[in-house]
Amino acid sequence: MTVTGASTAFYQMLLAAQMAAPTTELLVPSLRMLIGGGAPCPPEVHKQVREHLRVPVVHAYGMTEAPMICVSEATDTDEQLANSAGRPIPGSQVRIGANGEIELRGANLTPGYLQHDQWADALTADGWFRSGDRGHLRPDGRIVVTGRTKDLIIRKGENVAPDEIENELLAHPLVDEIAVLGQPDELRGELVCAVVRRSPRHRAVTLDELCTFLDQRGLMKQKWPERLVLVDEFPLTGLGKVAKSELARQIAGGTR
Numbered sequence: 001m002t003v004t005g006a007s008t009a010f011y012q013m014l015l016a017a018q019m020a021a022p023t024t025e026l027l028v029p030s031l032r033m034l035i036g037g038g039a040p041c042p043p044e045v046h047k048q049v050r051e052h053l054r055v056p057v058v059h060a061y062g063m064t065e066a067p068m069i070c071v072s073e074a075t076d077t078d079e080q081l082a083n084s085a086g087r088p089i090p091g092s093q094v095r096i097g098a099n100g101e102i103e104l105r106g107a108n109l110t111p112g113y114l115q116h117d118q119w120a121d122a123l124t125a126d127g128w129f130r131s132g133d134r135g136h137l138r139p140d141g142r143i144v145v146t147g148r149t150k151d152l153i154i155r156k157g158e159n160v161a162p163d164e165i166e167n168e169l170l171a172h173p174l175v176d177e178i179a180v181l182g183q184p185d186e187l188r189g190e191l192v193c194a195v196v197r198r199s200p201r202h203r204a205v206t207l208d209e210l211c212t213f214l215d216q217r218g219l220m221k222q223k224w225p226e227r228l229v230l231v232d233e234f235p236l237t238g239l240g241k242v243a244k245s246e247l248a249r250q251i252a253g254g255t256r
Contacts, residue, residue, distance in 0.1 A: 001028060001030055001031060002030050002031060002032045002033070003031075003032060003033045003034075003035060004031070004034060004035075005034070005035040005036040006034075006036045006038075006240065007036055007037070007038035007039050007239055007240030007241065008036075008038070008039045008040065008041045008042070008045060008240070008241075009039070009234075009236055009240040009241065009242070010036070010240055011034055011036070011041065011045055011049055011057060012045060012176065012177055014027075014028075014034075014053065015045070015048055015049060015052055015053065015176075016176055016199070016201075018052045018053055019052055019201060020200065020201055026053070026054065028053075031053065031055050032055055033055050033056055033058055033074060034049060034053070034055055034056070034057045034058070035057075035058045035059075035060070036057075036059060036060070037059060037060040037061060037062055037085075038239040038240055038241060039239070039240065039241040039242075040085075040145045040146065040147065040163065041057055041059045042163075042166060042167045042170050043082040043083055043167060044167060044170035044171050045057070045170065046078070046081055046082035047082060050078065056074070056078065056081050057081060057082075058071075058072045058073070058074055058076070058081060059072050059081070059085050059086070060072065060085060060086060061085035061086070061143065061145050063131065063133075064110075065104075065109060065110045065129060065131075066092070066104055066106075066108045066109045066110065066129070066131075067108070068089055068092070068108060069088060069089065069092050069094065069104060069108065069143075070085050070086045070087055070088045070089060070092065070094065070142070070143050071085075071086045071087070071089060072084070072085060072086035073086065080140075080142060083138075083144065084138060084142035084143060084144050085142070085143050085144070085145050086142055086143070087141050087142050087143070088141075088143065089108065091106050091107040091108055092104070092106040092107075092108045092109075093105050093106045094137070094143055095128065095137075096135065096136055096137055097124065097128065097130065099134075099149065100134045100135065100136065100146075101130055101131065101132070101133070101134060101149055102131040102133045102134065102135045102143070102145070103124060103128040103129060103130055103131065104128065104129045104131055105127065105128050105129060109129055132148055132149055132150065133145055133146075133147070133148060133149070134146045134147050134148070134149055134152075134161070146161060146163045146164070147161060147162060147163035151163075151181065151244060152182075153180075153181070153182035153190050153192055154182070154189050154190055155182070155188050155189060155190050155191065155192060155222065156188050156189060156222070157189070158222065160182075160192060160222070160223050162179075162180035162181060162182075162192075163180075164219075164223065165180045165192065165194070165214070165219070165223055165224075165225065166178050166179065166180050168213075168214055168217050168219055169194065169210060169213065169214070171213075171217075172205065172209070172210065172213050173202070174199075174202055174203065174204070174205035174209065175196055175205055175210075176197060176199045176201070177196070177197040177234065178194060178195065178196050178197070179194075179195045179234060179242045179244060179247060180192060180193065180194050180195070180225065181193055181195065181244050181247065181248050183227065183248065183251075183252070191226045191227060192223065192224065192225045192226055192227070193225060193226070193227040193228075193229060193251070194207075194210060194225035194227070194228050194229070195228075195229045195230075195231055195234075195247060195251065196228065196229070196230055196231070197230075197231055197232070197233065197234060198230050198231065198232055204230055205228075206228070207225065207227070207228040210224075210225055210228065211224045211225070229251045231247075231250075231251075234247060235247055235250065
């Protein structure tokens with residue numbers, strides 16, 4: 001096997017297996033490249049894949065309504081691969097709309113839904129499709145997908161992007177996989193909750209350690225997690241994404 005494609009969750013499982021191996025020998029020495037999509041690939045995951053699996057992650061961005069929107073190339077630099085999902089494909093138009101939402105139009109976009117009223121609601125006044133994803137365009141034309149608009153945490157009236165916190169904490173040596181989400185709170189509206197998967201490779205991280213790490217990396221204090229939950233597994237969607245709504249339901253009211 002030289003090339004395989006899947007989602008970020010697969011990359012992380014392959015990484016975990018390699019890092020748990022008793023020697024530094026590659027588990028899949030023939031592997032030359034990982035390709036895929038389905039969910040944003042944090043820069044830290046690309047870095048770890050490069051370090052431990054010794055191959056690049058060539059990521060793409062698409063959705064049911066537009067199966068291929070933009071794509072990276074094997075010739076891209078590590079910086080470009082780690083920090084973007086590539087450039088829009090020919091015929092695909094991408095812009096950033098209100099509140100940082102990615103908007104689309106072009107030949108790659110579905111002509112509509114069977115439920116015409118739902119399709120009308122999904123379009124802007126000038127006919128662009130609202131993707132439900134947040135992101136931004138780089139000066140070099142590459143697109144950066146940062147997360148879902150519905151996943152934004154509103155803490156004391158301020159928007160907190162969970163992906164920003166996740167990307168920072170993935171660099172912590174005691175964090176292999178993490179999901180950050182908002183939980184209802186009477187005083188704040190929502191509080192920031194970090195959910196970390198337990199790992200057999202090391203002891204469990206503490207909330208104080210996470211906050212100290214974020215402080216050292218310069219993340220504003222209002223974005224630090226106020227609760228930590230440890231889990232054995234994350235619920236996943238059919239595409240291998242963390243099912244955050246199901247995860248929130250599972251941990252609601254619990255303490256760790």
